[in-house]
Amino acid sequence: MPVTVNKDLCIGCGACLASCPVEALELDENGLAECNEDVCIDCGACVADCPVQAISQE
Numbered sequence: 001m002p003v004t005v006n007k008d009l010c011i012g013c014g015a016c017l018a019s020c021p022v023e024a025l026e027l028d029e030n031g032l033a034e035c036n037e038d039v040c041i042d043c044g045a046c047v048a049d050c051p052v053q054a055i056s057q058e
Ligand code: SF4
Pocket: 002, 003, 019, 020, 021, 022, 023, 024, 025, 035, 039, 040, 041, 042, 043, 044, 045, 046, 047
């Protein structure tokens, strides 16, 4: 399963974009992270690196 970003928690810091090895994450028009589910390989790196625990693996 691809990861899910809780946009109520995301502060748009960009840490997850830097940690993703396949560039599956990007910032939306509001500057909040979102995951391209077709690209994510579910490695968990972004989950570990998000400072506010906004990303979850289901
Ligand atoms: S789980 Fe891995 S591949 Fe998927 S968005 Fe996070 S860092 Fe990228």
